Amino acid sequence: xxxxxxxxxxxxxxxxxxxxAAAVASALQVTPAGxxxxxxEEVVVTARKRAxxxxxxxxAVTALDASALRDAGVRNLADLNQIAPSIDVASANGNAPLxxxxxxxxxxxxxxxxxDSGVGxxxxxxxxxxxxxxxxxxxxxxxxQVLRGPQGTLFGKNTTGGALVFTTNKPTDVFxxxxxxxxxxxxxxxxxxxxxxxxxxxxxxxxxxxxxxRDGYIDNLFDGENYMDEDRQSLVWxxxxxxxxxxxxxxxxxxxxTDQTMRPQKCQLxxxxxxxxxxxxxxxxxxxxxxxxxxxxCQEAAEAGDGNTVISDLGGDYESExxxxxxTAEWAINDSLSLKSITAWRYTEASQNDELDHIGVPFxxxxxxxxxxxxxxxxxxxxxxxxxxxGSAFDERLQYVTGxxxxxxxxxxxxxxxxxxxxxxxxxxxFFLNATATGLAADNSAWAAFSQVEWEFNxxxxxxxxxxxxxxxxxxxxxxxxxxxxxxxANGGPVVALGGGLFSVQRPSFEYNPDFDMVVTDxxxxxxxxxxxxxxxxxxxxxxxxxxxxxxxxxxxxxEGFLSGGLSEAPTGDLEEFEPEExxxxxxxxxxxxxxxRLRINGALxxxxxxxxxxxxxxxxxxxxxxxxxxxxxAKSSIDGLELETTWLATRxxxxxxxxxxxxxxxxxxxxxxxxxxxxxxxxxxxxxxxxLTLLEVDACPKDRSDxxxxxxxxxxxxxxxxxxxxTGVGVFMPRVQASWKLDMDFCFDATSxxxxxxxxxxxxxxxxxxxxxxxxxxxxxxxxxxxxxxEEYIVGGTALxxxxxxxxxxxxxxxxxxxxxxxxx
Numbered sequence: 001x002x003x004x005x006x007x008x009x010x011x012x013x014x015x016x017x018x019x020x021a022a023a024v025a026s027a028l029q030v031t032p033a034g035x036x037x038x039x040x041e042e043v044v045v046t047a048r049k050r051a052x053x054x055x056x057x058x059x060a061v062t063a064l065d066a067s068a069l070r071d072a073g074v075r076n077l078a079d080l081n082q083i084a085p086s087i088d089v090a091s092a093n094g095n096a097p098l099x100x101x102x103x104x105x106x107x108x109x110x111x112x113x114x115x116d117s118g119v120g121x122x123x124x125x126x127x128x129x130x131x132x133x134x135x136x137x138x139x140x141x142x143x144x145q146v147l148r149g150p151q152g153t154l155f156g157k158n159t160t161g162g163a164l165v166f167t168t169n170k171p172t173d174v175f176x177x178x179x180x181x182x183x184x185x186x187x188x189x190x191x192x193x194x195x196x197x198x199x200x201x202x203x204x205x206x207x208x209x210x211x212x213x214r215d216g217y218i219d220n221l222f223d224g225e226n227y228m229d230e231d232r233q234s235l236v237w238x239x240x241x242x243x244x245x246x247x248x249x250x251x252x253x254x255x256x257x258t259d260q261t262m263r264p265q266k267c268q269l270x271x272x273x274x275x276x277x278x279x280x281x282x283x284x285x286x287x288x289x290x291x292x293x294x295x296x297x298c299q300e301a302a303e304a305g306d307g308n309t310v311i312s313d314l315g316g317d318y319e320s321e322x323x324x325x326x327x328t329a330e331w332a333i334n335d336s337l338s339l340k341s342i343t344a345w346r347y348t349e350a351s352q353n354d355e356l357d358h359i360g361v362p363f364x365x366x367x368x369x370x371x372x373x374x375x376x377x378x379x380x381x382x383x384x385x386x387x388x389x390x391g392s393a394f395d396e397r398l399q400y401v402t403g404x405x406x407x408x409x410x411x412x413x414x415x416x417x418x419x420x421x422x423x424x425x426x427x428x429x430x431f432f433l434n435a436t437a438t439g440l441a442a443d444n445s446a447w448a449a450f451s452q453v454e455w456e457f458n459x460x461x462x463x464x465x466x467x468x469x470x471x472x473x474x475x476x477x478x479x480x481x482x483x484x485x486x487x488x489x490a491n492g493g494p495v496v497a498l499g500g501g502l503f504s505v506q507r508p509s510f511e512y513n514p515d516f517d518m519v520v521t522d523x524x525x526x527x528x529x530x531x532x533x534x535x536x537x538x539x540x541x542x543x544x545x546x547x548x549x550x551x552x553x554x555x556x557x558x559x560e561g562f563l564s565g566g567l568s569e570a571p572t573g574d575l576e577e578f579e580p581e582e583x584x585x586x587x588x589x590x591x592x593x594x595x596x597x598r599l600r601i602n603g604a605l606x607x608x609x610x611x612x613x614x615x616x617x618x619x620x621x622x623x624x625x626x627x628x629x630x631x632x633x634x635a636k637s638s639i640d641g642l643e644l645e646t647t648w649l650a651t652r653x654x655x656x657x658x659x660x661x662x663x664x665x666x667x668x669x670x671x672x673x674x675x676x677x678x679x680x681x682x683x684x685x686x687x688x689x690x691x692x693l694t695l696l697e698v699d700a701c702p703k704d705r706s707d708x709x710x711x712x713x714x715x716x717x718x719x720x721x722x723x724x725x726x727x728t729g730v731g732v733f734m735p736r737v738q739a740s741w742k743l744d745m746d747f748c749f750d751a752t753s754x755x756x757x758x759x760x761x762x763x764x765x766x767x768x769x770x771x772x773x774x775x776x777x778x779x780x781x782x783x784x785x786x787x788x789x790x791x792e793e794y795i796v797g798g799t800a801l802x803x804x805x806x807x808x809x810x811x812x813x814x815x816x817x818x819x820x821x822x823x824x825x826x
Contacts, residue, residue: 038598038649038652039596039597039598039649040593040597040598040599040600040647040649042054042055043055043063044063045057045059045061045063045145046145046165046167047059047061047145047147047165048154048401048452049154049388049390049401049452050390050399050401054591054602055551055552055553055591055593055600055602056540056542056553056591058462058464058538058540058553058555058557058589059147059149059557060147060148060149060587060589060604060606060643061145061146061147061148062083062084062085062145062146062148062645063143063144063145063146064083064143064144064145065142065143066141066142066143066169069138069141069144070772070781070783071723071734071736071770071772072721072736072738072770073768073770073783073785073787074138074144075137075138075182075190076091076135076136076137076138076212077089077099077101077134077135077136077137077138077164078090078091078099078135080144080146080164082719082738082740082766082768083659083719084146084659085148085643085644085645085659085660085661085717085719086103086104086105086148086162086641086643086661086663086717087101087102087103087146087148087162088101088102088103088107088712088714088742088745089101089102090796090797091135092228092262092263092797092811093109093111093131093797094109094263094354094797094799095262095263095264095265095316095318095352095353095354095355095799096111096262096263096318096352096354097135097228097258097260097262097263097318098111098131098132098133098134098135098318098320098350099121099131099134099135099136100131100797101117101119101121101164102119102161102712102713103118103119103146103148103161103162104148104149104161104162104606104608104639104641104663104713105161105639105663105665105710105711105712105713106118106119106160106161106162106583106639107119107161107712108614109616109711109749110616110629110631111130111131111132112414112440113130113378113380113411113414113440113441113442113476114440114442114474114476114566114567114568114631115564115566115614115631116129116157116158116563116564117131117158118158118159118160118161118561118563118581118614119158119159119161119162119163119164120151120155120156120158120159120162120163120164121134121136121163121164121166122155122163122164122165122166123136123166123168123254123324124166124167124168124250124252124326124328125165125328125342125386126324126326126342126344126346126384127156127158127382127384127407128346129346129348129380129382129407129409129444130348130350130380130382130411132320132322132348132349132350132378132380133256133258133320133321133322133348133350135232135258136166137210137212137232137234138166139192139194139208139209139210139234140168140169140194140206140208140236141166141167141168141169142167142168142169142170143166143167144164144165144166144167145164145165145167146162146164146165147159147162147163147164147165148161148162148604148606148643149161149162149559149585149587149604149606149608150162150534150536150559150560150561150583150585150608151163151559151561152468152534152536152559152560152561152562152583153450153452153466153467153468153534153535153536153559154401154450154452154466154468156405156446156448156450156468156470157446157448157470157472157532157561157562157563157564158562158563158564159561160561160562160563160581160582160583160610168208168236168238168252169194169206170206170238170240170250171196171198171204171205171206171238171239171240172196172198172204172206173198173201173204174196174198175196175197175198176194176195176196176825176826177193177194177195177196177825177826178192178193178194178823178824178825178826179191179192179193179823179824180192180193180781180821180822180823180824181821181822181823182819182820182821182822183819183820184214184785184817184818184819184820185816185817185818185819186214186215186216186217186817187213187214187215188213188214188817188819189213189214190210190211190212190213190214191209191210191211192208192209192210192211192823193207193208193209194206194207194208195207195208202241202242202243203239203240203241203242204239204240205237205238205239205240206236206237206238206239206240207235207236207237207238208235208236209233209234209235209236210232210233210234210235211232211233212230212231212232212233213230213231214229214230215229216228216229216261217308217814217815218263218264218308218309218310219305219308219309219310220264220310220311220312220315221304221305221309221310221311222310222311222312222313222315222360223313223315225261225315226261227261227262227263227264227310227312227315227316228260228261228262228263228814229260229261230260231258231259231260232256232257232258232259232260233256233257234254234255234256234257235254235255235256236252236253236254237252237253237254238250238251238252238253239251245332246331246332246333247329247330247331247332248329248330249327249328249329250326250327250328250329250330251325251326251327252324252325252326252327252328253324253325254322254323254324254325255321255322255323255324256320256321256322257320257321257322258318258319258320258321259317259318259319260317260318260319261315261316261317261318262315262316262317262318262352262353262354262355263797263811264310264312264314264315264316264355264358264809265310265312265355265358265797265798265799265809265810265811266301266302266307266308266309266310266358266809266810266811266812267297267298267301267302267310267311267357267358267359267807267808267809267810268298268302268358268758268759268798268800268807268808268809268810269295269298269299269302269807270752270753270756270758270802270806270807270808273752273756273802273803273806274677274806275294275801275802275803275804275805275806275807276675276676276677276696276698276803276804277804277805278293278294278295278363278804278805278806278807279677279696279806280500280696281294281363281420281432281434281501282294283427284426284427284432284500284501284502285421285423285426285427285432285501285502286361286363286423288423288425288426288427289361289423289424289425289426289432290361290423294357294359294363294805294806294807295806295807297311297359297360297361297363298358298359298807300359300360301358301359301360306793306812307793307810307812308793308812308814308815310358311359311360312355312358312359312360313355313359313360313361313362314353314354314355314362314365314367315353315355316352316353316354316355316367317351317352317353317369318350318351318352318353319350319351319352319369319377320348320349320350320351320377321347321348321349321350321377322346322347322348323346323347324344324345324346324347325344325345326342326343326344326345327341327342327343327344328340328341328342328343329341336391336392336393336396337389337390337391337392338389338390338391339387339388339389339390340386340387340388340389340390341385341386341387341388342384342385342386342387342388343384343385344382344383344384344385345381345382345383346380346381346382347379347380347381347382348379348380348382349377349378349379349380350377350378351368351369351375351376351377351378352367352368352369353365353366353367353368353369353370354366354367355809356799356801356809357805357807357809358799358807358808358809359807361423362419362420362421362422362423363420363805364418364419364420364801364805365418365419365420366416366417366418366419367416367417367419368414368415368416368417370417371417371437371514371515371518372515373515373517373518374415374417374437374439374481374518375417376413376415377413378411378412378413378414378415379411379412379413380409380410380411380412381409381410382407382408382409383407383408383409384405384406384407384408385405385406386403386404386405386406387403387404387405388401388402388403389401389402389403396456397455397456398453398454398455398456399453399454399456400451400452400453400454401450401451401452402450402451402452403449403450403451404447404448404449404450405446405447405448405449405450406446406447406448407444407445407446407447408443408444408445408446409442409443409444409445410442410443410444411440411441411442411443412441413439413441414439414440414441414442415437415438415439415440416437416438416439417435417436417437417481417518418434418435418436418437418438419433419434419435420433420434420435420501421433421434421435421501422512424512426502427502429507430498430502430503430504430505431488431495431502431503431504431505431510431512432501432502432503433483433488433501433503433512434500434501435482435483435516435518436480436481436482436483437480437481437518438478438479438480438481439478439479439480439481440476440477440478441476441477441479442474442475442476442477443474443475444472444473444474444475444564445472445473445474446470446471446472446473446564447470447471447472448468448469448470448471449468449469450466450467450468450469451466451467451468452464452465452466452467452536453465453466459542459544460541460542460543460544461539461540461541461542462539462540462542463537463538463539463540464536464537464538464539464540465535465536465537466535466536466537466559467533467534467535467536468533468534468535469531469532469533470531470532470533470534470562471529471530471531472529472530472531472564473527473528473529474527474528474529474530474564474565474566474567475525475526475527476525476526476527476566476567476575477523477524477525478522478523478524478525478575479520479522479523480520480521480522480523481518481519481520481521482518482519482521483516483517483518483519484516484517484518484519485497485503486517487513487515487516487517488503488505488512488513488516489505489506489509489510489511489512489513490511490512490513491509491510491511493505493506493509493510494506495510524574524575525575526567526574526575526577528565528566528567528577530564530565530580532562532580532582534559534560534561534562535558535559535560536557536558536559536560537557537558537559538555538556538557538558538559539555539556539557540553540554540555540556541553541554541555543592548594549592549593549594550593550594550595550596550597551592551593551597552590552591552592552593553590553591554588554589554590555587555588555589555590556586556587556588556589557585557586557587557589558584558585558586558587559584559585559587560582560583560584560585561582561583561585562580562581562582562583563580563581563582563583563614564580565577565578565579565580565581565612566578566631568630568631568632576630578612578614578631578632578633579612579633580612581610581611581612581613581614581633582610582611582612583608583609583610583611584608584609585606585607585608585609586606586607586608587604587605587606587607588604588605588606589602589603589604589605590602590603590604595648598648598649598650599646599647599648599649600645600646600647600648601644601645601646602644602645602646603642603643603644603645604642604643605641605642606639606640606641606642606643607638607639607640608638608639608640609636609637609638610634610636610637610638610639611635611636612633612634612635613633613634613637614631614632614633614634615631615632615633615634615670615711616629616630616631616632616749617629617630617631617632617672617673617750618630618675618749618750618801618803618804619673619700632672634667634669634670634705635668635669635670635671636667636668636669637665637666637667637668637669637670637710638665638666638668639663639664639665639666639710639713640663640664640666641661641662641663641664642660642661642662642663643659643660643661644658644659644660644661645657645658645659646658646659652725653724653725653726654722654723654724654725655722655723655724655725656720656721656722656723657719657720657721657722657723658718658719658720658721659717659718659719660716660717660718660719661714661716661717662715662716663713663714663715663716664715665709665710665713666710667705667706667707667708667710668706669706670704670705670706670708671702671703671704671705672702672703672704672705672751673700673701673702673703674700674701674702674703674750674751674752674803675698675699675700675803675804676698676699676701676803677696677697677698677699678690678696678697678698678699680696680697684699684701685699685701687701687702688700688701688702689701703751705751705754708746708748708751708754709746709748709754709760710746711746711747711748712745712746712747713745713746714742714743714744714745714764715743715744715745716741716742716743716744717740717741717742717743718740718741719738719739719740719741720738720739720740721736721737721738721739722736722737722738723735723736724736729776730775730776731773731774731775731776731780732773732774732776733771733772733773734771734772734773734774735769735770735771735772736769736770736771736772737767737768737769738767738768738769738770739765739766739767739768740764740765740766741763741764741765742761742763742764743762743763743764744760744761744762745760745761745764746759746760746761747759747760747761747795747796747797747798747800747810748760748798748800749798749799749800749801749802749808750800750801750802750803751803752802752803753800753801753802753803753808756802758800758808758810759795759798759800759808759810761794761795761796763794764792764794764795764796764813765790765792765794766787766788766792766813767788767789767790768785768786768787768788768789769785769786769789770783770784770785770786771783771784771785778825779824779825779826780822780823780824780825781821781822781823781825782820782821782822782823783820783821783822784818784819784820785818785819785820785821786816786817786818787814787816787817787818788813788814788815788816788817789816789818790816791815791816792813793812793813794812794813795810795811795812795813796811796812796813797810797811798810798811
């Protein structure tokens with residue numbers, strides 16, 4: 001008999017199984033009812049597009065159901081950071097509070113329309129293409145699965161690191177619901193609700209909503225405001241129609257909105273480094289206007305309070321809105337064959353202001369919401385269609401999944417306006433402003449065919465073969481703007497451009513016009529076509545019960561992945577193509593239930609080789625003499641590691657979980673360019689290109705970066721948690737203590753910042769605790785919680801443009817948080 005998924009008919013009915021994750025387990029269960037044996041219940045996952053036991057699935061996957069998520073205090077995608085092995089989830093990328101996910105050291109720092117992440121996010125089997133608005137708040141969720149390693153056969157391109165699979169609760173034929181709230185420090189006030197209504201015997205509907213509100217924890221001494229707050233709302237309306245026993249139709253309509261402040265960063269001095277851009281603009285404008293250099297401004301900001309006290313003149317906001325609709329139709333053709341269709345649309349818009357210099361003067365600002373002529377959100381429309389045929393044959397010895405997939409995405413309006421200035425007066429009592437803008441419009445389309453077949457030789461041996469063919473086309477249009485000098489004076493006086501951002505203006509009548517006009521200076525278009533075949537093969541041995549093993553499996557899997565190539569965003573002449581990222585992965589895994597199924601140990605040894613891994617570099621924008629990001633390929637890199645997940649029911653009341661990851665990342669070949677102030681008394685070094693920036697010259701020289709650490713890959717991670725269940729006359733109390741460590745992780749950006757070691761964090765430590773109470777009738781659930789209880793200060797990100805600025809930005813972890821939750825179920 002096939003394993004049924006864990007889908008309860010109501011919130012309170014006994015479940016046929018419990019998704020008790022290897023990483024985090026939910027409430028203890030006794031099975032069968034009335035027996036004295038205490039065991040870990042079976043975990044059912046859908047990592048291979050069909051429901052099956054976790055212990056018999058040859059994939060490295062962590063699965064968490066709603067109870068496990070609640071017990072661990074996971075209410076947001078970012079909270080998975082301490083729970084699952086080999087995952088690093090940041091609640092901001094650079095300055096913007098958007099989803100930034102890495103699995104096994106693979107993700108993406110660039111959130112532009114022309115590039116994708118190596119970690120796929122799926123909500124009810126619908127791919128989330130853009131990271132804006134993807135920092136999901138978890139309310140009415142049935143399960144979360146973290147799939148580690150390339151998932152290129154069944155989940156397609158853009159899963160070279162892995163995939164996050166979210167499954168929501170579907171409508172049922174029972175009237176039920178819940179309301180909840182959470183309060184805490186920093187004026188935390190959250191609300192949640194769920195209501196499920198059966199309209200007829202065959203038509204059911206379900207509505208859920210979330211509101212998150214909290215003050216910011218970053219103090220900005222420049223304007224006296226707090227930043228990195230939370231202000232998010234979301235609604236999900238689902239309707240299920242079951243006209244016959246063989247056909248199920250699910251309609252999902254969802255909406256989410258985010259309106260938060262940005263994450264300004266702590267300025268970090270880099271001793272003995274002279275940033276070429278800071279050297280230019282110190283002389284031209286910053287020192288004449290402010291009396292201090294960039295380094296002196298950075299020193300002032302660095303000495304201001306703790307890591308979450310900053311001096312940032314921009315501050316900044318982040319706004320996003322998401323709308324989505326999907327229709328899933330599942331037809332049980334017969335007892336051994338089903339057909340599923342998933343039709344989906346997703347709309348995303350987002351805008352943000354970025355502070356790139358991390359000091360209290362307008363050195364480097366980037367915005368798409370300030371200037372009247374070039375403001376407005378970036379908008380993305382995404383459409384997809386997937387067909388899946390899932391079946392079995394030969395008395396269920398053959399299991400197969402095959403299908404077709406189509407995807408189309410169009411992004412418009414992604415315009416970044418870059419400011420340097422204004423500074424008045426500048427050198428020679430002139431006026432200084434360097435303002436340019438770059439707009440990107442992208443069209444991405446792809447189609448794929450896939451199939452995966454498993455054959456059961458006997459009760460012990462199984463083999464799986466999979467293959468996917470992907471064909472995609474990506475188009476990019478880039479438009480550059482410069483400011484119109486004739487519109488700089490609000491009084492209409494004469495303005496003469498002298499070059500380099502300097503202007504001669506009419507004194508004393510000159511009045512700066514912040515609404516100056518911008519004119520198009522360059523337009524470029526390009527197209528790329530890529531296709532790839534991503535196979536997988538797995539051999540699995542299922543262990544029978546023995547003296548020391550109750551059940552278990554061993555597997556050896558070879559798999560490949562594919563991350564879309566594209567055209568680089570750098571505004572430096574013609575669009576330059578970067579290659580698709582391709583990955584080959586070998587994985588030796590084991591899944592064991594021991595001690596009469598009270599101890600579960602799951603683990604995997606993996607070795608992953610990357611070809612043309614997509615990383616980010618800096619180049620000179622020739623229009624502004626400013627640094628700008630560009631996507632390039634590191635020809636060869638690899639990641640090897642060991643993952644371990646352990647769950648132990650020590651007693652009827654005590655549950656202990658332990659996770660561990662050991663990883664070693666190595667860049668074998670990464671040829672980049674490093675920018676440095678030129679010594680004009682000698683010719684450029686061999687292979688270098690010299691650029692004249694008026695007051696100084698800069699050499700762009702070849703740089704071998706193969707000795708660097710891979711970004712966001714911790715060499716060691718550990719998680720240890722203990723949860724106790726205490727039954728009393730007034731309900732069940734479950735105290736839980738959890739500690740996590742991530743050791744030796746690098747957040748550097750350009751070559752100089754990596755060499756400095758200042759963005760290398762040797763230890764991230766987080767201690768959290770939670771006390772949960774469940775009433776005897778299970779209608780009331782309450783919790784007291786605390787995170788980062790020891791108030792640790794450690795690096796979680798940064799923006800390090802050291803070669804140009806001579807300084808960089810560092811982001812630190814949120815401080816201690818605590819509060820209470822209460823939920824009522826009806």
